[in-house]
Ligand SMILES: Nc1ncnc2c1ncn2[C@@H]1O[C@H](COP(=O)(O)OP(=O)(O)OP(=O)(O)O)[C@@H](O)[C@H]1O
């Protein structure tokens with residue numbers, strides 16, 4: 001359960017009193033997620049999500065994230081804007097943390113998406129990219145390629161506690177991926193950068209919600225699809241690649257943004273980079289999660305195995321893109 005900060009009923013009641021959203025009926029910590037503390041809050045007028053921003057979210061970035069959500073919601077995308085209190089403020093402080101009350105979206109997040117669901121999600125990512133074309137704010141990718149080497153160094157030789165030799169192996173992999181990373185030849189836009197299955201809410205085979213924009217940034221549009229490919233097309237252990245899901249994701253996305261020759265050349269390297277990003281962030285969390293946090297740590301090796309799988313299957317994966 002991701003609850004790093006405990007919110008008392010008294011503090012939550014006083015917080016909600018700033019809004020026109022009814023009185024507190026119940027609140028419970030949400031089991032999913034590792035980054036922020038999330039509560040499902042029911043009031044006398046409806047249901048909301050309360051998010052308290054933790055570790056990786058810089059408070060100074062919240063106006064960017066909330067501005068992007070407002071921009072996308074205004075274009076009709078199924079994203080949850082933050083609710084403003086009576087004074088017009090969306091960003092608050094609760095129990096000493098920055099916090100927002102967020103619109104609750106219906107739907108369920110998937111653990112094993114089908115190809116049809118993956119196709120809908122790929123198309124939803126393309127819709128998101130199309131809708132960000134006129135979003136003018138910029139944010140550097142704080143978990144982008146420049147961050148991997150320093151994060152690897154901060155994890156240090158403790159990585160070998162996760163798997164023998166992992167420190168050296170990740171160091172070599174960062175070198176390999178950096179050597180082929182695009183040098184500006186791909187289109188950039190505001191990207192989600194963390195669109196895992198648990199951040200897509202579905203009703204049947206349709207997307208009913210895109211959530212958790214707290215890594216959104218300006219980066220390669222194709223990198224967002226590569227992140228999704230790495231997150232969606234494997235079983236949880238990262239051992240088993242499901243080409244039908246990977247292909248469906250790409251064909252859904254291609255309904256709006258067809259693959260160019262440059263995309264084909266770079267896709268594998270970007271997917272490998274995505275694997276490194278999540279191996280490293282999970283490894284850091286694995287080694288540093290506070291013992292009293294109510295959170296289920298995620299397996300760093302599940303993304304390391306995906307990277308190996310991309311290495312092994314490069315030729316066939318590239319064929320599926322054609
Ligand atoms: N607006 C929303 N509407 C409905 N459910 C939501 C909403 N926001 C969050 N949730 C629920 O809360 C869970 C955790 O939220 P979220 O993914 O934002 O947490 P996180 O800690 O940032 O996660 P992650 O580890 O994916 O970065 C989601 O999986 C979803 O079930």
Ligand SMILES: N[C@@H](CCO)C(=O)O
Pocket residue numbers: 034035194196278281282298
């Ligand atoms: N979606 C990420 C958490 C955000 O860094 C993971 O599953 O590791």
